[in-house]
Amino acid sequence: MSQNKRVASQNRKSQAMLDEDDEGSFTQPSASQVQRARENFTPVQVDRKVAEVVQFILIKDQKKIPIRRADIVKHVIKEYRSLYHDIIKRADRTFEQVFGLKLVEIGSKNHIYILTNKLEQSREEPISMCPANPKTGLLFVILGVIFMKGGSVKETLVWNTLKKLRVDFGEKHEEFGDVKKIITDEFVRQKYLEYVRIPHTEPLEYEFRWGQRAESEVSKLKMLQFIAELHDQEPQSWTQQYREATSAENSQR
Amino acid sequence: MSESRRRASRGSQEEAAGHGNGVGGRSRPDRSTDTGEDDEGAGPSGIHEEDDDPARRREIRSQYRDLINSVQQNREDMLNPANNKLFDVLEEANKLFANVRQAREAALDAQLLVLATDLGREKASQLHAEGSAFDPSAFAEHLLSFMGFNRLEEEEDGDAGLDGYMPPDAWHRLSKRAQHCFKTAPSFHYMFGSFLAEPPPPRQRVERQRKAPSKEAKRIMPTQLKKMEESHQEATEKEVERILGCLQSYFADDPQSPILYYEFVVDPTSFSRTVENIFHTSFLIRDGLARIYLNSNKLPCIAPVEEGELEPGGANTRHQCVVSISPASWREIIEAFDIKEALIPTPKVLSQES
Numbered sequence: 001m002s003q004n005k006r007v008a009s010q011n012r013k014s015q016a017m018l019d020e021d022d023e024g025s026f027t028q029p030s031a032s033q034v035q036r037a038r039e040n041f042t043p044v045q046v047d048r049k050v051a052e053v054v055q056f057i058l059i060k061d062q063k064k065i066p067i068r069r070a071d072i073v074k075h076v077i078k079e080y081r082s083l084y085h086d087i088i089k090r091a092d093r094t095f096e097q098v099f100g101l102k103l104v105e106i107g108s109k110n111h112i113y114i115l116t117n118k119l120e121q122s123r124e125e126p127i128s129m130c131p132a133n134p135k136t137g138l139l140f141v142i143l144g145v146i147f148m149k150g151g152s153v154k155e156t157l158v159w160n161t162l163k164k165l166r167v168d169f170g171e172k173h174e175e176f177g178d179v180k181k182i183i184t185d186e187f188v189r190q191k192y193l194e195y196v197r198i199p200h201t202e203p204l205e206y207e208f209r210w211g212q213r214a215e216s217e218v219s220k221l222k223m224l225q226f227i228a229e230l231h232d233q234e235p236q237s238w239t240q241q242y243r244e245a246t247s248a249e250n251s252q253r
Numbered sequence: 254m255s256e257s258r259r260r261a262s263r264g265s266q267e268e269a270a271g272h273g274n275g276v277g278g279r280s281r282p283d284r285s286t287d288t289g290e291d292d293e294g295a296g297p298s299g300i301h302e303e304d305d306d307p308a309r310r311r312e313i314r315s316q317y318r319d320l321i322n323s324v325q326q327n328r329e330d331m332l333n334p335a336n337n338k339l340f341d342v343l344e345e346a347n348k349l350f351a352n353v354r355q356a357r358e359a360a361l362d363a364q365l366l367v368l369a370t371d372l373g374r375e376k377a378s379q380l381h382a383e384g385s386a387f388d389p390s391a392f393a394e395h396l397l398s399f400m401g402f403n404r405l406e407e408e409e410d411g412d413a414g415l416d417g418y419m420p421p422d423a424w425h426r427l428s429k430r431a432q433h434c435f436k437t438a439p440s441f442h443y444m445f446g447s448f449l450a451e452p453p454p455p456r457q458r459v460e461r462q463r464k465a466p467s468k469e470a471k472r473i474m475p476t477q478l479k480k481m482e483e484s485h486q487e488a489t490e491k492e493v494e495r496i497l498g499c500l501q502s503y504f505a506d507d508p509q510s511p512i513l514y515y516e517f518v519v520d521p522t523s524f525s526r527t528v529e530n531i532f533h534t535s536f537l538i539r540d541g542l543a544r545i546y547l548n549s550n551k552l553p554c555i556a557p558v559e560e561g562e563l564e565p566g567g568a569n570t571r572h573q574c575v576v577s578i579s580p581a582s583w584r585e586i587i588e589a590f591d592i593k594e595a596l597i598p599t600p601k602v603l604s605q606e607s
Contacts, residue, residue, distance in 0.1 A: 231391070
C-alpha cells in the first residue's frame, strides 16, 4: 500500500516534470517576435488558427477535463506559437459572442483552461436541451457538504453522508457504478474536487476540498440558497457561509 | 535507545495534551511524578525488575488497544457535542498510564492521545459561534425527502435507516435542481463523432494485409503436406506395379531363361534410378509377388511368382537380406554384366508432377 503510494507520488513527480518540459517549449515571446509573427501570417491564416483552437477546445471539453495550454500549443497552434496570446484572446471572444461560453484559465500556475457557461439559467425554464446528468446531483451533495463544513471535510464524512443517500462507496451503485472511482478519480481529474492526504494520520486519511473548476463553475450563493431551501431556513442563518458565498459571487462577476 | 524514544513520545504527549486542555480540560497530575521516577531509572540496565514483568506489560498494552479500538469504533458517537465520552476516555488513559514503565506502552498511549486530540479538534470545529451549525445527517435527510424517498415504517427503529424506497429518478430529480448552481458549459457532440468519416486508417489496412496471407499459408500448408504424402505413397505403389509388369512381361517373353537380378534393376545411365529400382523391387519380394534365387553360377536371379505358387511353400521359405550398393560397385556391376541399357524403363512422368 505504502509502496503504491510511493509509486503514485513518483508518477506525479515525473508528471510535473513533464509539464515543466512542455512549458519549457513555450517561452514568452518577445515583443519583436510577436511583431514579426504578426507580419508573417496573413489575417486569414490567423483567423483559421483561431477557429481551429475554438474547435479543439470545444471537443476537448466534452470530457470536462481541463485543457492544458501545452496541449493547445502542441496540437493546434504549433508554429503560430508567438501569436499565442492573440489567438487565445480571439478564441475567448468567439466563445463569448458565439457560444455564450467563457474560457477560464484556472490556476494561473499550471496554465489549464475550462469552459464555463456565461448565460444565466432561469429557474423556471427547464433546460430540456441537455437532460440532467445524475452525477451533477452527486457532485452537488459532496460540494455542498464541503462548503457547509468550512472548506474541507474528511472523506469518511462524505462516505457517511452518501451512505445515508443509499450510495455506498464500496458497492456498485446502479446509477453511478463505481462511486469511489467517480468521486476520487473522475471528479478530481475534472478539477471539481481535490482529494488529498491529511498529513500525520495513521492509518492514512484523506480529505476533500473544492477543486479549481468548482470554484469558477459553481455558485456558492445559489448552492447555499438551495441548501437553505432544503432545510426550510433562510440562507442568512448560516452567517459564515452566507458571507463567503456573497463575497465569492461579487468577485466572480 | 528506549530512553530517547520515551522522551520523544512524552514530548508529543505534552504537546498534544496542551491541545486537549482546550477541549476537555485534560490534566495529569500523576504523570509528572511518574516521569520523574522514570528518569532516574532510565539507563539501559536501570529498568526495575517489576517494571519488566512481561505479563503486566502485555495486559497494559491490551487495555490500551481496547481503548483505542473503542474510540475508533465509536467515533461519530464521541463527536456528538451532547456527551462527555471523550473526557471519559482520557480519564481512563490517565489511569492506565500510571502503570506504564516502558516505551512500547508509552507509544500506545501517544497513539491514543493523537486520536483523542484529533477528535477534540473536530469537536471544537462544530462549535461555530456564528449562525447555525451544519449537520450533514440532517442535510442527508432533507435531500432524501427532496429526492422523493419513501420512508417505510420500519425505518423508525433507528438503524441508519437503510429501509425505504428510493425512486429510480431520484438522482435525476436532484441533478435537475442542482444544476442551477453550476455554470457548466453544455458539451456538444457530433452526431457522427468528432472525426471525419474516412476509410479505415492505413495502420488497420496493413494489419489486415499481413493477416490475410498468413491465414492462407496456414490453410494451405497442411493440405500440401497431405497431398505430398498421398502422391508419394501412390507413386511408390504405381512404380512397384509398373516394375512388376516389366518383370512379368520379360518372364512371359522367355520363361526358360532366368532374369539376372542385377541386370534387371541396374540402370547404367543413373545410379539413383538403380537405387530406386532396388527399393521398389524389394516391395515385390516382400509382398511375395516375386522371388529371388541363386542360379548355378551363384548369381541372384529374379522371377515373378505365379498365382497360387506361394501357398505350398509357406512362410518358412522366406528370408530377408540387405542389398547394398555404392556408385563404385554400381560401375563394377555394369562392367561385369556388360549392361547397355536399363531393363526397367525410366518412368515417363515424374511422380511429383502427377
